[in-house]
Amino acid sequence: MSRKAGDNVEYTLRSLSNLMGEKRRRQAEGAAGSGAAAAGERSLIAAESCSSLNSAASGAELERAARRQFQRDETPGFVYVVSVFSALGGFLFGYDTGVVSGALLLLKRELNLDALWQELLVSGTVGAAALSALAGGVLNGLCGRRPCILLASGLFTAGAGVLAAARDKETLLGGRVVVGLGIGVASMTVPVYIAEVAPPHLRGRLVTINTLFITGGQFFASVVDGLFSYLVKDGWRYMLGLSAVPAVIQFFGFLFLPESPRWLIQKGQTQRARRILSQMRGNQAIDEEYDSIKNNIEEEEKEVGAAGPVICRMLTYPPTRRALIVGCGLQMFQQLSGINTVMYYSATILQMSGVEDDRLAIWLAALTAFINFIFTLVGVWLVERMGRRKLTLGSLAGTAVALIILASGFLLSAQVSPRVTLNPPDPSHQNSTCTKYSYCNGCMLDPDCGLCYKLNKSSVVESSCIPVDKHSTTKAAWGRCSNETIFKKEDLFWAYNFCPTPYSWTALLGLILYLVFFAPGMGPMPWTVNSEIYPLWARSTGNACSSGVNWVFNVLVSLTFLHTAEYLTYYGAFFLYAGFAGLGLLFIYGCLPETKGKKLEEIESLFESRLCTCGMSDSDEGRYIEYIRVKGSNYHLSDNDASDVE
Numbered sequence: 001m002s003r004k005a006g007d008n009v010e011y012t013l014r015s016l017s018n019l020m021g022e023k024r025r026r027q028a029e030g031a032a033g034s035g036a037a038a039a040g041e042r043s044l045i046a047a048e049s050c051s052s053l054n055s056a057a058s059g060a061e062l063e064r065a066a067r068r069q070f071q072r073d074e075t076p077g078f079v080y081v082v083s084v085f086s087a088l089g090g091f092l093f094g095y096d097t098g099v100v101s102g103a104l105l106l107l108k109r110e111l112n113l114d115a116l117w118q119e120l121l122v123s124g125t126v127g128a129a130a131l132s133a134l135a136g137g138v139l140n141g142l143c144g145r146r147p148c149i150l151l152a153s154g155l156f157t158a159g160a161g162v163l164a165a166a167r168d169k170e171t172l173l174g175g176r177v178v179v180g181l182g183i184g185v186a187s188m189t190v191p192v193y194i195a196e197v198a199p200p201h202l203r204g205r206l207v208t209i210n211t212l213f214i215t216g217g218q219f220f221a222s223v224v225d226g227l228f229s230y231l232v233k234d235g236w237r238y239m240l241g242l243s244a245v246p247a248v249i250q251f252f253g254f255l256f257l258p259e260s261p262r263w264l265i266q267k268g269q270t271q272r273a274r275r276i277l278s279q280m281r282g283n284q285a286i287d288e289e290y291d292s293i294k295n296n297i298e299e300e301e302k303e304v305g306a307a308g309p310v311i312c313r314m315l316t317y318p319p320t321r322r323a324l325i326v327g328c329g330l331q332m333f334q335q336l337s338g339i340n341t342v343m344y345y346s347a348t349i350l351q352m353s354g355v356e357d358d359r360l361a362i363w364l365a366a367l368t369a370f371i372n373f374i375f376t377l378v379g380v381w382l383v384e385r386m387g388r389r390k391l392t393l394g395s396l397a398g399t400a401v402a403l404i405i406l407a408s409g410f411l412l413s414a415q416v417s418p419r420v421t422l423n424p425p426d427p428s429h430q431n432s433t434c435t436k437y438s439y440c441n442g443c444m445l446d447p448d449c450g451l452c453y454k455l456n457k458s459s460v461v462e463s464s465c466i467p468v469d470k471h472s473t474t475k476a477a478w479g480r481c482s483n484e485t486i487f488k489k490e491d492l493f494w495a496y497n498f499c500p501t502p503y504s505w506t507a508l509l510g511l512i513l514y515l516v517f518f519a520p521g522m523g524p525m526p527w528t529v530n531s532e533i534y535p536l537w538a539r540s541t542g543n544a545c546s547s548g549v550n551w552v553f554n555v556l557v558s559l560t561f562l563h564t565a566e567y568l569t570y571y572g573a574f575f576l577y578a579g580f581a582g583l584g585l586l587f588i589y590g591c592l593p594e595t596k597g598k599k600l601e602e603i604e605s606l607f608e609s610r611l612c613t614c615g616m617s618d619s620d621e622g623r624y625i626e627y628i629r630v631k632g633s634n635y636h637l638s639d640n641d642a643s644d645v646e
């Protein structure tokens with residue numbers, strides 16, 4: 001299972017430099033100079049390895065030369081093409097989850113949607129994604145990754161068509177459910193597929209590109225929402241239908257793209273697997289990789305047996321049980337840190353900070369999505385440099401601090417919440433709860449009310465808490481703030497969901513910091529790590545479970561946010577998420593091992609020791625043991641993993 005067991009490869013050079021850890025390694029590399037850089041030919045490296053094996057400096061030279069040679073064995077463009085086409089699934093996941101907020105603004109007017117229907121259209125998709133992610137595990141195992149990606153793009157296309165042509169809300173719900181089914185299958189299949197075709201040294205980066213596409217899809221959706229919000233009639237048809245374009249491109253692209261070679265080997269289709277593997281590896285010989293995958297599968301079958309449902313085998317076999325706990329835990333903490341409420345709530349946070357205009361708020365929300373996207377790009381850059389563990393820990397620590405700042409912003413705003421000074425009589429004589437609030441804070445937390453006020457310099461004057469218009473939250477149901485054009489001319493303001501205070505910028509700062517920290521690590525790493533921690537026989541099921549957990553917590557957090565805010569107030573809700581982020585930090589510190597650079601077949605060995613003992617072995621991080629094969633046809637710079645010592 002681990003490399004120890006499955007290795008039948010002859011190594012003629014072992015570079016062992018654990019004496020002074022990473023620092024010393026760098027010094028040695030620096031001293032190697034440019035002489036070694038020229039040593040590119042394999043034979044030359046082999047010759048050098050014989051004459052200078054005992055010298056640490058020469059060892060470093062060889063190491064460097066081999067590294068250069070290895071890097072020259074360029075990964076063929078084909079791997080990138082395959083990854084980008086698969087990541088279109090991530091783009092559609094991001095687009096379809098992101099676009100709905102803008103579409104709803106138009107839909108609720110045109111189709112007269114009440115709150116329940118709006119909720120159904122949002123959570124119908126996420127709920128369907130949760131179910132299909134779980135079912136996707138079985139499909140992936142039986143039919144392979146490629147048919148699942150084709151199925152997902154088919155569902156995306158069909159869903160987009162239904163949505164664009166919908167005449168009533170029931171059809172809309174049907175379309176949203178179909179799209180959700182596509183999202184679920186894509187979210188669990190794409191990371192697995194990319195991880196299986198990528199070479200180890202690029203795997204983290206390529207899988208993280210999928211999350212870059214998710215956040216790219218969310219950003220693109222917010223721009224489309226902004227643009228089509230000007231098209232009041234039928235604008236939503238374009239918003240919801242546009243996703244058919246990337247879906248069709250992905251579908252046709254994948255008709256010509258190959259199945260995962262690892263899945264093929266598992267199914268005994270070895271000739272096809274060899275052919276695809278050599279297409280993916282270009283000028284690098286594939287024997288070693290092929291053998292190691294094959295040996296690994298055979299050993300897995302011997303060790304775990306093939307009887308019973310995969311999930312039962314996973315739960316009874318300690319290494320996969322531990323991997324599953326780590327994978328699901330990561331996905332759970334990703335959602336419990338509140339990313340989707342922060343994104344969803346960004347427009348309001350921006351309004352709190354003084355952005356009065358609705359359209360401007362939509363565009364600024366697009367800016368929020370852009371920050372999420374750009375900082376995911378930072379994650380793509382960092383993942384192979386810092387490794388998964390450090391990146392995730394750093395990201396979650398920053399996220400927790402940002403949540404505390406965000407919550408403090410709301411807390412300060414609540415404490416200086418303006419008083420309600422006017423109490424105009426309700427012309428409809430309907431008893432409304434709004435009149436009972438004497439501070440803006442209470443008024444803002446009631447989803448039926450908003451504050452109508454004037455500003456004297458920067459202080460709120462002549463304020464009243466009035467019921468919100470049933471069809472649009474941008475105005476009051478009656479009174480001074482019920483006609484947008486008139487009240488804006490009269491220097492009146494309408495605040496729904498927020499209170500105007502001088503501390504609102506703290507929340508804005510918290511929001512920006514949140515995205516800056518969350519996006520490079522906690523956003524992509526749960527997907528990336530899950531794509532690599534399970535052995536082949538358990539990979540589909542493991543990813544199905546963890547993606548399911550992601551979607552279930554996504555629904556839970558989004559659906560409970562408004563209630564949580566009502567009971568705990570906004571700052572309470574964000575303090576709660578900060579608490580979850582704190583727990584997540586402990587979990588990740590204790591339980592997440594480093595998987596950077598390892599072959600998928602080697603990762604299982606990381607879960608052989610007791611669960612959550614990773615923090616204890618942190619001191620080993622400076623230790624560096626590396627095998628480099630210099631004789632034979634493959635150079636695989638292997639891992640800095642002490643468990644490889646024979």
Ligand SMILES: O[C@H]1[C@H](O)[C@@H](O)[C@H](O)[C@@H](O)[C@H]1O
Pocket residue numbers: 211214215218334339340372522523524550554
């Ligand atoms: O990794 C992604 C990403 O961070 C998205 O921005 C978020 O909306 C998803 O829920 C999450 O799974």
